[in-house]
Amino acid sequence: METHIAFTKSVIVVPALALPSHEVGACVEFAGLVRETEHDRALAGLHYEAYEPMATRELARIFNELNAVHPCAAVVFIHRLGWVPVGEASLFVRVLSAHRGEALRFLATAIDRMKADVPIWKSVAARG
Amino acid sequence: METHIAFTKSVIVVPALALPSHEVGACVEFAGLVRETEHDRALAGLHYEAYEPMATRELARIFNELNAVHPCAAVVFIHRLGWVPVGEASLFVRVLSAHRGEALRFLATAIDRMKADVPIWKSVAARG
Amino acid sequence: MSVKLLAFAQAADVLGFRERGIDCEPEETPRAILARLAPALDPATLRVAVDCVYADWDAPVGTAAEIALIPPVSGG
């Protein structure tokens, strides 16, 4: 499985679709957008930070584990860091696979696992 | 829920993301791509046909039913018809929702229901 | 009365047409129409839609404008 993991301080630019083979039949993409209200509180945006080397390593580990269960051809993961205004994407994930079932399950589980274990944090304000 | 259903004889052009509100936190997209092999047979592409007025009506009915169970903000559904070469998309679906769970479940179920009930057909050759 | 009969995919292959105007009576059922016009097609291998809604093979067509023969679908 081709794996691409990146963090960026700028607006996420969705990379052009690159098909590793003509056996890819499903491309599933997820964009997580910053919402205006969270916990009943109006926001202008959120601030994200990460422990990047560990986050990259944890994500690679999670993706490898998931690939054993839901074999996929490629995963692209991009998380934005710093200030992200409401309506913009904090997260982009693309999964390619032969059939949609694997890509959908890989994607759903990857995000669940990220939210449980990958050292990335959001906060309503930037930290010193 | 905003609903957009379209069929096209040309390459699918993914519409620009339009957020119906700042309460949308998840954008899930699916592209179904034509694969080179199907049932162990090498293909150059597939030909699609639809009973368009009924397909549109069935899709709208399915989306309304799913929206009652997995409330979403918008769905965009575009199916290509005619000849689709290997590596190009025959189907594009985008679902927007407040949280990812609804959009992922809506998307997965919508495609399952489409494959069961919506009058669209693929074939290895064009029909007279 | 006159009804438009539509055939898709394999049904069109077997019948050799995609659309044809047919005469029928309101009390006639899709099953009877198929048996009369296309005995080569087994209704057990198809669904029928009447005015863009899946219908019962044995329900009279009534004032329908369009009857469609729907082989197993395979979109996506």
Added chain:
Amino acid sequence: MSVKLLAFAQAADVLGFRERGIDCEPEETPRAILARLAPALDPATLRVAVDCVYADWDAPVGTAAEIALIPPVSGG
């Protein structure tokens, strides 16, 4: 030996720093280091990572280069 101690999110808020070089012994545990340097932080509310891998609060740090205090994560 010298180890880099990293603090993230709420842990950085409480400690007032994000990174600091500390001295410790290979047989010292993350729990002992936290108690010594940041008694305000309860290890029950945090995870600890040693050289980018989640570790046991009670396992000696050995030859680690980097110890990180990981409050509950919230990416996405």
